Every structure is written in structure tokens, then in C-alpha cells.
Amino acid sequence: MRRGRILSLGLLALFLLGALTPFVLTKATIPESEESDTIIFRQQIVDANGDKIEDKLMRTIENQDDYVVDVVLTFNHKITDYDLTKLARAGVTVSKEIWSMGHKVKVSTTINNIETLANYPDIELVSSAEIRYIMVAIDGDDYSDLAALEKYDAEIFWGVGCALVRYYSGIEDDIKLLGDYTAIQDTTDIRFTTQVLEPEETEVTINTLHTAQTINATGMWDLGFDGSGIKVGVIDSGINQNHVDFSGRVINVQSFIKVEYGYDEDDTTPDDVDDHGHGTHVSGTIAGDGTANSNYIGMAPQALIYMAKVGSTATLQAIIAALDWLVNTIKVKTINFSMGATDTPGETISEIAWKNAIRNKKVVCVTSAGNEGDNGYYTMGAPAALADIIAVGAADDTSSPVSFAYFTSRGPTADDQVKPDVLAPGYAIWAPAHDSNTGYRELYGTSMASPHVTGAVALLIEACQSSGIAYNPGLIKAALMKTAESINVDILTQGRGVINVGKAWTYILHAPTVDSYRLVGTSIPTVEPLFWWEDLLQGQVTEQYLTFVSPYKVNLSIEITGAAASFITSEVIRTHWSTVYKVTFSIPLDTTVGHYTGSIDFKYNDYVLETISIDFNVVASNGKRMLLNYGTTDWGIDHMYGQYRHFSADILDNKYVISEQKTSLDSGILDNYEAVWLPDPFSLDFPNAYQGDYNATTPTAWTESERTALTQFVSNGGTVFICFLGPNEEDIEGFGTIVTGTNVSTINEWTMQYGIEARHTYFTKPTPIIVHPNGSHPITYGVTGVDHYGTSLKISGDAVNVVKVAEGSNYATLAVYQHPNGGRVIVWTTNFALDSEGYKNKYNGILTQNDVLGRNLVRWALAKHRIQRTNITVEKKTVTLTYKYLSGPGADFSGKVSFPDGSEESLTFTDIGNDLWQTQFEAGKEGLYDILVECGPSGTDDFDYYQFNFAKSGGIGISPIVVVLLTSFGLAAWYLVQRFRRK
Numbered sequence: 006m007r008r009g010r011i012l013s014l015g016l017l018a019l020f021l022l023g024a025l026t027p028f029v030l031t032k033a034t035i036p037e038s039e040e041s042d043t044i045i046f047r048q049q050i051v052d053a054n055g056d057k058i059e060d061k062l063m064r065t066i067e068n069q070d071d072y073v074v075d076v077v078l079t080f081n082h083k084i085t086d087y088d089l090t091k092l093a094r095a096g097v098t099v100s101k102e103i104w105s106m107g108h109k110v111k112v113s114t115t116i117n118n119i120e121t122l123a124n125y126p127d128i129e130l131v132s133s134a135e136i137r138y139i140m141v142a143i144d145g146d147d148y149s150d151l152a153a154l155e156k157y158d159a160e161i162f163w164g165v166g167c168a169l170v171r172y173y174s175g176i177e178d179d180i181k182l183l184g185d186y187t188a189i190q191d192t193t194d195i196r197f198t199t200q201v202l203e204p205e206e207t208e209v210t211i212n213t214l215h216t217a218q219t220i221n222a223t224g225m226w227d228l229g230f231d232g233s234g235i236k237v238g239v240i241d242s243g244i245n246q247n248h249v250d251f252s253g254r255v256i257n258v259q260s261f262i263k264v265e266y267g268y269d270e271d272d273t274t275p276d277d278v279d280d281h282g283h284g285t286h287v288s289g290t291i292a293g294d295g296t297a298n299s300n301y302i303g304m305a306p307q308a309l310i311y312m313a314k315v316g317s318t319a320t321l322q323a324i325i326a327a328l329d330w331l332v333n334t335i336k337v338k339t340i341n342f343s344m345g346a347t348d349t350p351g352e353t354i355s356e357i358a359w360k361n362a363i364r365n366k367k368v369v370c371v372t373s374a375g376n377e378g379d380n381g382y383y384t385m386g387a388p389a390a391l392a393d394i395i396a397v398g399a400a401d402d403t404s405s406p407v408s409f410a411y412f413t414s415r416g417p418t419a420d421d422q423v424k425p426d427v428l429a430p431g432y433a434i435w436a437p438a439h440d441s442n443t444g445y446r447e448l449y450g451t452s453m454a455s456p457h458v459t460g461a462v463a464l465l466i467e468a469c470q471s472s473g474i475a476y477n478p479g480l481i482k483a484a485l486m487k488t489a490e491s492i493n494v495d496i497l498t499q500g501r502g503v504i505n506v507g508k509a510w511t512y513i514l515h516a517p518t519v520d521s522y523r524l525v526g527t528s529i530p531t532v533e534p535l536f537w538w539e540d541l542l543q544g545q546v547t548e549q550y551l552t553f554v555s556p557y558k559v560n561l562s563i564e565i566t567g568a569a570a571s572f573i574t575s576e577v578i579r580t581h582w583s584t585v586y587k588v589t590f591s592i593p594l595d596t597t598v599g600h601y602t603g604s605i606d607f608k609y610n611d612y613v614l615e616t617i618s619i620d621f622n623v624v625a626s627n628g629k630r631m632l633l634n635y636g637t638t639d640w641g642i643d644h645m646y647g648q649y650r651h652f653s654a655d656i657l658d659n660k661y662v663i664s665e666q667k668t669s670l671d672s673g674i675l676d677n678y679e680a681v682w683l684p685d686p687f688s689l690d691f692p693n694a695y696q697g698d699y700n701a702t703t704p705t706a707w708t709e710s711e712r713t714a715l716t717q718f719v720s721n722g723g724t725v726f727i728c729f730l731g732p733n734e735e736d737i738e739g740f741g742t743i744v745t746g747t748n749v750s751t752i753n754e755w756t757m758q759y760g761i762e763a764r765h766t767y768f769t770k771p772t773p774i775i776v777h778p779n780g781s782h783p784i785t786y787g788v789t790g791v792d793h794y795g796t797s798l799k800i801s802g803d804a805v806n807v808v809k810v811a812e813g814s815n816y817a818t819l820a821v822y823q824h825p826n827g828g829r830v831i832v833w834t835t836n837f838a839l840d841s842e843g844y845k846n847k848y849n850g851i852l853t854q855n856d857v858l859g860r861n862l863v864r865w866a867l868a869k870h871r872i873q874r875t876n877i878t879v880e881k882k883t884v885t886l887t888y889k890y891l892s893g894p895g896a897d898f899s900g901k902v903s904f905p906d907g908s909e910e911s912l913t914f915t916d917i918g919n920d921l922w923q924t925q926f927e928a929g930k931e932g933l934y935d936i937l938v939e940c941g942p943s944g945t946d947d948f949d950y951y952q953f954n955f956a957k958s959g960g961i962g963i964s965p966i967v968v969v970l971l972t973s974f975g976l977a978a979w980y981l982v983q984r985f986r987r988k
Contacts, residue, residue, distance in 0.1 A: 043181040046190035046353065048174040050132055053732065053765055057123040059132035066116050075113050075134035077173060080127050083107035088127065097122070105175030132174075138193045138267050138322050139170040139177060141186050142357040146365050150184025160265075160326075164333025166361040167325050167354065171265075190354040192321040193267060197344040197355075199242065199283045199317045200373040200386070201450035202412060211403050212300040213290060216430035219402045220457055222304045224507030225464045230471070232305025232463040237291055238331035238340040238368075239456075240324060241284030243314040245439045246277045248285065250293035250301070251310065257335065260314040261327045267320035281317040282439035286448050287343050288312065289437030290456035291463070297443040301435055304460020304506075305467075311335050319344060325358045332366040338466050339369040341459035343452035345386030348419045349639045350667075356391045363393045364581055369466070369478045371459045373451035374398040374425040375414030381841060382415045382497055383647035389425065390418035392552055392583040395462075395482050399431025399454040400492065400503050409498050413451055416497040419641030421665075422550040422585060423529045425500040426482070427489045429457035461485065461506035468510050475521050476513075479582025480556035484509040487527035487615075496530045519612060526555035526614025528607055533619050534590055537646050542626035542657065544594040546664035546677075550578070551586045553607045553615065558582060560610050567603025569619040572596075596623050627945050629867035630662040631726075632678045634670065637686035637707055648836070649684070651844040655856065656863050660945070671714040680724035680829075680866040681715070685836060687729075687748040712755050719759075719828035722892045724866040727752065728833040731796025734767050749796065752832075759822035759830045760802030768795050773837045773848045776818050779809040784821070784831075784861045786937070786950035788854045792843050793818045795835040827871025827892035831862065868947035869893050870940040875921070877951065882927050886912075888938065888949070890920045898922050899939050905932025905955075912938065928955045 051060050066074060080088060084107050092099050098113040111134050114122065123131050141154060143166045151161050151168045157176070159168040170176065177189045217223050225231075236256075246255035262272035279285045288310050295302030313327030324344075331337045340362070352360070362368050374396050375386030389396035399410035410432045416424040431454030438444040462481055469476040488509045489502035516523040534541070534549050541547065553561065558581050565573050565588075572592055578585040588605070603619035633653075635643050645653035645665050653663055663682075668674050675681060687707070715725055733746040749763035756762065773792040778785035784807055791808060797816040800806045808819035822830040837843045838855040846853045870893035878885045890896040900912035912924045928934060936951040 044188045048191040079130040140354045141168045144187040153183040162329035164329040165358040195321040200452040221507035232308030235463040236337040238337035242281035242317040243279035244312040248437045249296040258312040261323040266323040279439040285439040286436040291460045305463035339462045342372040348387040348390040373455040376412040384414040396425040397455045398425040400428040401432035429454040483554040522556035528615045564606045569601040569603035627660040631680040633665045643684045648840040652839045670711040687751040722827040724829040726831040760804035762799040792838045794837040870947040903935040
């Protein structure tokens with residue numbers, strides 16, 4: 006499946022420095038590199054053709070008239086005085102600016118001289134001199150190290166632990182030496198968009214008085230709570246503060262739409278202008294008082310609004326500046342953020358900033374889950390994936406009973422944690438319009454659901470304050486989740502259900518006070534394992550995540566009891582008001598089949614805050630295990646029940662074991678598996694893919710020891726399966742074409758030792774094409790066509806081209822290698838054949854058998870016996886097949902041959918010594934013969950498939966190579982004849 010990345014939206018034009026700095030010959034003093042735990046997310050720099058000139062720079066200079074340009078030269082060593090002298094003699098104007106551990110320098114040169122510079126042996130890359138926006142973040146409460154960044158004229162956002170450095174790409178290496186930073190990220194090209202859909206053609210009209218009744222805000226109004234005096238921050242497109250429903254309660258509007266935050270131009274519109282209308286609608290749902298029409302009243306109709314204007318498509322720099330303004334200057338109590346981006350594994354700068362605002366400023370932050378629910382599970386957006394934030398999905402309350410809105414994004418997150426937290430009305434919501442001071446408009450989306458919860462938060466805060474009850478974000482979130490009402494759908498769709506703010510207040514009010522806070526708490530999910538894992542196979546391992554929410558940050562624990570407890574281990578991932586545990590279910594191969602139960606108590610000291618049940622069945626497996634390790638991908642959907650859900654379910658139904666874990670490949674974990682699957686590794690916009698990556702630490706770098714572990718795994722008889730798309734070109738409006746996709750160079754570092762090399766070519770077809778098997782191989786048994794969308798493979802040595810790109814081509818889309826000890830390597834340059842559409846053969850219909858190939862692939866990869874065909878000969882009518890037994894519990898050959906007339910004959914094998922086994926049959930009739938050889942349990946272990954045509958006039962033996970060659974020549978000749986006829 007091709008992934009649309011919000012990260013790549015709207016790339017900006019170059020910001021070139023206006024004046025050239027005089028050249029001064031001086032020795033560059035650069036600190037030595039040190040080990041650091043800092044995570045670095047870098048700019049994508051691509052040189053696809055290998056000419057050492059950045060592709061983006063080439064496109065830029067082709068479209069400009071300037072004769073002299075500023076460029077960045079990246080050296081393969083620390084730049085010396087001698088290097089600078091050589092450049093000066095070559096007519097290059099060298100600046101004083103040297104960075105990236107002394108490897109980069111900015112120069113001015115003529116366009117005609119760029120190719121000459123690229124040919125210098127010491128220069129690795131000539132790239133654009135573009136000012137980038139580099140964000141730095143500290144996860145914690147001590148931000149003092151940010152002060153060191155003032156040497157780069159950084160803008161420091163002390164309220165959220167972040168800083169913005171405006172400099173050239175590569176400065177990240179120098180920044181990380183200045184302090185203890187959690188993450189450094191080039192955020193120039195990151196965009197967040199509003200989570201709204203266009204209104205549908207429907208006769209249903211739902212007013213916010215109705216939705217207020219749905220979430221029981223009306224019950225809070227009856228108690229006298231209407232949000233009076235509560236400061237509510239909104240980060241959005243702006244607001245029409247002249248709408249009568251706001252009645253002077255829009256206290257401050259600050260625009261962050263500025264060039265300094267990555268926009269093309271500064272916002273020059275008045276503060277009361279909302280060009281999009283999204284922010285006005287959201288603010289009205291939170292705090293409109295219904296002056297123009299009482300049926301369209303907001304949830305907290307007397308709350309105070311503070312609008313941080315970032316536009317309908319916002320830069321991350323602007324969002325963080327807006328967040329800092331709201332929590333540090335305005336000191337709001339709660340913030341609504343109805344915008345989002347694609348979720349990726351790990352925590353980014355954005356998520357760290359939100360976490361710091363929640364934890365250190367005690368601001369209750371609410372955000373929309375996203376509108377990608379049509380694409381299934383693993384569609385949760387960011388920052389909704391953050392454990393500390395309240396992630397809100399959309400409910401449809403236009404009819405009874407309340408249901409979920411079809412578009413609402415579903416969990417889990419890219420890190421496999423359960424989201425959303427709750428639901429609120431988000432379907433056909435009417436609220437104040439931006440283009441009228443008395444009118445209203447209808448919008449759909451989780452953008453509309455989130456402000457319902459933000460309004461509810463304001464009501465709870467007011468109630469707590471008026472009652473003298475201490476509160477914090479953990480207490481508010483726990484109360485809303487605990488009392489939410491289930492709509493009887495799975496927890497990854499509804500979270501804990503539709504909020505009931507009246508019940509939440511009752512829960513808080515009547516809870517006992519322990520250590521200054523009301524003793525409240527809840528969890529998500531409420532049953533373990535998740536519904537996908539109700540049946541666990543013998544030998545299966547699954548990592549589940551539990552989030553416990555309470556007003557307490559310390560002295561928290563869990564206690565696991567019952568018969569199921571012996572299979573479970575737990576590990577704290579992060580602690581605070583939202584505490585996340587990783588709960589690992591490990592089912593030994595010899596576990597008795599049956600039903601197992603237990604419970605998990607979430608405790609504060611000795612008080613039990615929540616009890617969740619454990620309930621699963623252990624079912625029989627065939628003992629063959631594959632590890633899906635998603636540690637090398639940044640695709641949030643690369644999970645068993647993400648885009649591979651139909652494939653995974655089918656394989657599990659056939660009793661093969663797939664375990665999904667994120668762990669180091671050199672940890673010894675491979676000893677527990679026959680195969681490891683690495684889906685979509687090393688995206689070009691992922692840190693590990695950066696060209697010229699000097700001593701950078703990345704979150705999922707493929708270390709040398711991991712590559713060594715994989716090589717040893719293959720040598721010991723294991724299988725490594727890698728699937729990916731390869732590089733591709735993406736057109737970006739207003740900029741041009743950029744390269745996205747897979748960094749195949751990183752993959753080739755390992756696969757080329759087996760004669761398999763991924764090509765750097767782009768796949769240009771708009772949709773998947775059909776490709777065909779290249780002769781006979783077990784993986785293509787029963788397959789005539791499979792879907793392909795991606796690059797191709799160059800094959801050499803003992804590697805085998807299993808599925809070819811096209812007739813007559815030497816390139817493969819799927820290739821394999823078999824080690825003399827039985828180990829196997831499978832490389833497939835697509836994921837479309839296994840994704841949720843492809844595995845159902847929906848791309849090209851009955852012309853493909855992706856599911857058949859998928860089952861064959863897993864069977865061949867997980868075989869405990871490992872065999873290899875060494876020879877097939879034909880002497881007159883006698884066909885002799887010879888196989889070598891490579892590894893396993895002991896040779897156990899069987900097989901059958903299908904004759905041209907449809908009859909079958911079993912094959913009996915004889916041990917002829919040296920681990921060689923032989924069988925024979927008589928081929929009396931002319932035509933096509935299908936040979937299936939198996940070793941081990943029939944239908945589940947190793948096998949071989951071979952097909953050949955027998956002709957009596959052919960005489961002696963027809964080897965596989967001859968058959969393939971004759972077939973290829975025949976097909977090529979047929980193709981030429983057809984073309985000639987058409988002419």
C-alpha cells in the first residue's frame with residue numbers, strides 16, 4: 006500500500022541568504038563527536054542518479070535565471086585550510102560558515118561550476134543552501150540546556166521545552182553536542198491539517214443543544230456550571246470574534262502565520278478574520294452562548310476563548326509557538342487542537358511539546374483522532390496517539406441509539422497503544438459560521454467531536470474549582486473515560502465510549518480524597534488481550550499495551566492474578582498521570598490447549614483503581630513461528646492487523662504462528678523463530694536514510710550487530726523476508742517532484758551478499774500491474790499472476806528470480822536465495838500483494854492469486870525441513886529427480902506427479918547417500934507434467950514444485966534451464982509476431 010504522508014505536504018521554496026560573507030581563511034574548530042541518546046530526524050536529501058548533486062538543487066537551478074547561486078558542499082572529512090584554499094582558487098566564494106562536525110560549508114559559485122565541484126573526490130554532495138527549521142526538544146521538566154542554543158539565535162519556547170533553530174541541514178550534529186536533548190528534528194516540511202470533512206447531502210439537522218444533551222452537558226448547566234471564567238485555548242484557523250454567540254468572550258487572538266515559522270508570507274488579515282471557518286466552528290462548539298439561536302449553544306457557553314491562529318494547514322513551528330503562548334503566557338486551563346498529521350512510531354518533537362504542556366503546565370489538552378477510519382485500524386493521527394492527551398473520535402448521534410461516525414480514525418497507534426480515549430458527537434454538527442455574525446454552518450469530522458470534550462473539560466474544571474477539589478489533567482481524563490458510555494463496538498473504534506460529563510462530575514464528587522486528590526482511575530483497554538488475540542496459538546508472543554489514567558504520578562503498580570498470569574510479563578513504558586505498561590503474552594509451544602482467565606489490578610499504593618479481565622484461548626499450532634519485527638519501519642500501518650490484516654489472519658488460521666514484536670534483532674530473539682519478517686524498512690524520509698549521516702543516533706537504525714545477527718540467522722537455517730516498494734517520485738503542488746519511498750541502499754548493504762540487489766528505479770504506473778512467475782518455484786505453486794507496485798531486483802550468483810518484472814526481462818520483483826545450510830532470504834519489492842486490498846485480489850481481480858502466493862511464501866519460509874532440488878534428468882521415458890536434504894529433524898520425503906491426462910502417481914524416494922534422495926517415474930505421454938515434492942508433514946512443511954513439457958521426439962533429458970529458455974524464446978517470438986501483425 007502506498008502511504009500518503011502529511012510530512013511531505015507543501016514543501017517550501019528555497020530561502021537563500023541575501024548577502025555573501027567575505028571569505029576569511031581560518032582553521033575550523035569543531036568539537037569531536039560524542040555518544041548521545043539524542044534522536045535526530047533529518048531532512049530528506051536525495052541524489053538518485055549518484056552524480057553527487059542533490060536532485061532538488063538540480064531542479065532549482067534548471068528553473069532560475071541567476072548565474073551565481075549559494076550551495077552547500079559536504080566533504081568526506083573535516084574541512085581543512087587546504088580544502089578552503091582549493092575552493093578559493095577554483096573561483097568559489099567561501100563563507101565563514103562551516104558546520105555538521107566540520108563536514109559542510111556554504112559557498113557561492115556559478116551554476117556552470119556545480120558539476121566541477123561535484124567531481125572533486127573529497128566532496129560527497131553538492132546541495133541546496135536552504136535555511137531549514139530545526140526544532141529541539143527536551144522531554145522532562147529541566148529545560149536549562151536549551152539556553153545553549155542561543156548561540157544559533159534560537160527562539161526558545163520555555164513553556165513546552167522546545168527551541169527553534171533556523172539554519173542549514175546538518176546543524177543537528179553540532180546541536181546535539183551542546184546539551185542533553187531528547188530529540189532534534191528538521192520540521193520544515195511537516196504540516197498539520199484540520200480534521201474536517203465536507204458537508205454531506207443529508208436532510209438530517211442536529212443542533213448543539215441536542216449534542217449537549219448527548220454528552221450530558223445540560224446536566225452540568227442545571228447544576229450552575231457553564232464554564233464561567235475558564236480560559237480555553239484553541240489552536241486553529243482563526244475566529245470570527247464578532248459573531249454574536251461569543252458576546253465579547255474572545256479575549257485574545259494571536260496569529261502565528263509568519264515567515265519566521267515557515268509560512269510563505271506573514272498573515273496580514275485582522276484578528277477577527279477566519280478565512281477557513283474551521284476555528285470559528287470549533288470555538289462555537291466549545292463556548293458559543295446561542296445568542297443568535299439558542300439551539301446552537303456551546304458546551305461551556307460562558308468560557309473565555311484565546312485563539313492561536315495557525316491557518317487550516319499549519320507548520321509545526323507555528324503550532325509549538327502557539328502552544329507555548331497559550332500555556333506559558335496566557336496560562337489557559339485547557340486547549341483544543343482539532344488538527345492532525347500521520348502518526349509514526351516513537352515520539353516526535355510535536356508529541357514531546359504536548360506532553361510537556363500537559364505534565365509540567367497541568368493543561369488538559371484535547372485533540373481530534375482523525376478522519377481515516379474508512380481505511381480500517383491503525384489510522385490514529387498525531388498528536389492523538391500521545392498517551393497523555395485526550396484523543397477524541399466521532400460519534401453519530403443523529404439517530405438512536407448513538408453509533409460511531411464511519412470516518413472516525415481507529416487505533417491502535419503506530420506504537421500499538423490503544424486509542425481513541427473517548428467519543429463525542431462529530432457528525433452533522435452545526436455551529437457559528439465565519440462569514441456571518443449571526444449565522445451557522447454544518448461540518449463533519451473528529452474536528453467537531455474534540456471541542457465537545459474540550460467544553461466538557463471546562464465544565465469539570467469550573468466544578469472542581471468551585472467545590473475546592475484539587476484537579477490535574479489525570480483526574481479530568483480519568484473521570485471522562487471511566488464514566489463514558491459504550492456504544493457496543495470494539496474499543497479501537499470507540500475508546501471507552503461517548504462521554505457523559507454529568508456522570509464524570511458525580512464520579513469525582515463522590516470519590517474519597519487520598520493524598521490531596523480524589524481517588525479516581527481507569528484503564529484502556531478494559532479486557533486483555535485485544536479482541537484480535539482472543540485465540541493465541543501455541544508458540545505465539547504478543548505485546549499488548551495498557552494505559553492507566555489517574556491523578557497520581559508515583560506509587561502506581563499492577564498486579565496480575567489467575568491462571569493466565571503464568572504467561573504474562575509486564576514492563577512500565579512511561580509513568581505519569583497516563584501510565585503505559587507493555588504486557589507481553591508468551592505462550593510456550595507445549596501449552597495445553599484450553600481457556601485461560603485472570604485479572605490485572607491497577608493500584609495506587611494499596612488502593613485498587615481499576616480491574617481489567619484477562620480472557621483468551623490457547624489453540625493448537627503447527628509449531629512453525631515467524632517474527633514480524635516493525636523496528637525498522639516508520640509506517641504506522643505495518644502491523645499484523647494494520648495493512649496486513651487479511652494476510653495475517655489467513656496465515657494464523659492455517660496454524661502458522663506470527664508474533665509481532667519491536668526489538669533489537671541482535672538480542673537473541675531470533676533463536677525463537679524459523680523466520681523473521683521486516684516490512685517496509687528504511688523510508689527515505691526516515692532518519693537512517695539521510696545521506697552524509699555523521700555519527701547520528703536514530704531511533705531505529707539498523708546496526709552492524711543486527712546485520713551480523715541476520716546473516717548468522719540465515720547461516721543457521723533461518724529465513725529473512727523483506728518486502729518494500731523502493732524509491733518513488735511524488736509531485737508536490739507548488740514545488741515540483743521529490744523522491745519518497747524506501748532507501749534501497751540500506752537494504753542492499755545486507756541483501757547483496759546473497760546476490761539480490763534492489764534497483765533505484767522508480768515505479769511509474771498509477772496502479773498495481775500484474776506480473777508472472779519466472780518458471781517453477783515452490784512460492785509460485787498454483788500462481789499465474791500477482792500484483793506488483795514497486796521497484797525491481799537485480800539478480801546474481803545463486804539467487805533465483807521467482808517472479809519476473811516482464812516477459813524477456815532479467816529483473817525480478819520477487820527473488821530468493823537458499824544457503825547451503827538451508828537458510829533462506831526472500832526479497833519482494835512490493836507490499837501491495839499482501840495488503841488489505843491485494844490479499845483479497847481486489848486490484849486486478851481473478852487474474853491474480855496473491856493469497857496463494859502468500860500462503861506458499863510462509864510455508865517455504867517456515868519449513869523446519871530444508872531441501873534443495875539438485876537435478877532432474879529424462880532418459881527416454883524415465884524421469885529422475887534428485888534432492889539434497891539440507892537441514893531439519895530428519896529426511897521425510899514424499900510427493901506426487903500429475904500427468905497430462907489428469908491422473909496422479911505418488912513418488913517414493915530412496916536414500917542414495919550424502920544426504921541425497923532420489924525418485925523416478927515414467928513419463929509415457931506427451932504434455933505438461935506437474936511435480937510436487939514434500940518433506941515433513943504434508944501441506945505445512947518444505948516442498949518443491951516443478952513443471953515441464955515432455956515430448957517423445959525430444960529424446961533425452963530436458964533440464965530446467967532449457968525448459969525456461971525455450972519457453973522464453975517462444976513467448977518472445979509470439980509477441981513479435983503479434984506486433985508485426987498489428988502493423
